[in-house]
Amino acid sequence: MAKAKAKKKVSRASRIQGEGDYDATRRYLRDVEKFVHTADIEAAARAAAPRNAREARELKQAEAAGRRHATGAKPAKNWFLRDLESIRRKAREHLSEGALTQNYKGSVEKAIGLLNHAVATEIVCVLRYKFHAVAATGLSSEGVREEFAQHAKEEEAHLDLLCERINQLGGKPQMNPEGLLARASSQYVEGENLVDMIRENLIAERIAIESYRDMVRYFGDNDPTTRVMLEGILAQEEEHANDMHDLLVAHEGRPMLAR
Ligand SMILES: [Fe+2]
Ligand SMILES: [Fe+2]
Known part of the structure; x- marks a missing residue:
C-alpha cells in the first residue's frame, strides 16, 4: 500500500515542469522509484537507529534543538541538565586548560x-606594613606595631589568593621586583613618625578598596569565582582602613570622619 502510494507520488511529480535540469530530475525520480521498490526500508531504519542509550539521548536532544530552532521556542528551564552529555564531552577536551572551561566569559588575558x-x-602593602611594624617607635607604639604586623600577614594571605587564582586561570603571577611600584596602585612610603605611618597605611587601604571595588564590578557574573575571592579581600581591606582610621583618631586626638 505504502509502495503504491509512493509510486503514484513519483509518477505525478515526474510530470511537473519547471526551471532546472530535466534530465537530472528524471534520473533522480527514477532512482527514488527504484529505491522504493527494491530497498529494505526496515533494515535501513534499523541501521540508522541509535546503538545505545547515550546515542538515543543525543538523538532526542538534537531533535529537540532542531524543533526549538524551527519554531523559535525558548529552551526549557532545565536545559542545562539535558545538555549534560555535551558538558561531559567538552570537559574531556582541552584538559591542559585545567579549571578554565569553554563557558568562561570575558577575557582571560x-x-x-x-x-x-x-x-x-x-606586595607593596606587605613590604610597607612589615617596615612599619619594625620601624614604629614612641611611647604608644607597641599596640600599633602589632596591628601593622597583623595587617602584613593578612596582605600576604591576599597575595597568596591572587597568585593561586592567576595560576588556575592559566597565567603566571608576576613576582619580579623589577617595575613592582609601577605595576602597583598603592605607594611605598616609610613615614617620618608613627602618625605618618598610620596615615600612609590608611591612604593605601583606601586606594586598595577603590581598586578592588572596581574589579568586583568588572568580574561580575563573567567570573564569579574571582569576584567572590575579590569580595572577601575587599571586605578585609575595609576592616584595615577602619583599623587605621581608629588608630589615627587615637593618636591625633580628633575624629577624621564626620559622623
Ligand atoms: Fe590586601
Ligand atoms: Fe589591607
Whole structure:
C-alpha cells in the first residue's frame, strides 16, 4: 500500500515542469522509484537507529534543538541538565586548560592582567606594613606595631589568593621586583613618625578598596569565582582602613570622619 502510494507520488511529480535540469530530475525520480521498490526500508531504519542509550539521548536532544530552532521556542528551564552529555564531552577536551572551561566569559588575558596588578599592590602593602611594624617607635607604639604586623600577614594571605587564582586561570603571577611600584596602585612610603605611618597605611587601604571595588564590578557574573575571592579581600581591606582610621583618631586626638 505504502509502495503504491509512493509510486503514484513519483509518477505525478515526474510530470511537473519547471526551471532546472530535466534530465537530472528524471534520473533522480527514477532512482527514488527504484529505491522504493527494491530497498529494505526496515533494515535501513534499523541501521540508522541509535546503538545505545547515550546515542538515543543525543538523538532526542538534537531533535529537540532542531524543533526549538524551527519554531523559535525558548529552551526549557532545565536545559542545562539535558545538555549534560555535551558538558561531559567538552570537559574531556582541552584538559591542559585545567579549571578554565569553554563557558568562561570575558577575557582571560585581561583577568590575569588585573589580578597581577593587584598582586603588585599587595606586595607593596606587605613590604610597607612589615617596615612599619619594625620601624614604629614612641611611647604608644607597641599596640600599633602589632596591628601593622597583623595587617602584613593578612596582605600576604591576599597575595597568596591572587597568585593561586592567576595560576588556575592559566597565567603566571608576576613576582619580579623589577617595575613592582609601577605595576602597583598603592605607594611605598616609610613615614617620618608613627602618625605618618598610620596615615600612609590608611591612604593605601583606601586606594586598595577603590581598586578592588572596581574589579568586583568588572568580574561580575563573567567570573564569579574571582569576584567572590575579590569580595572577601575587599571586605578585609575595609576592616584595615577602619583599623587605621581608629588608630589615627587615637593618636591625633580628633575624629577624621564626620559622623
Ligand atoms: Fe590586601
Ligand atoms: Fe589591607
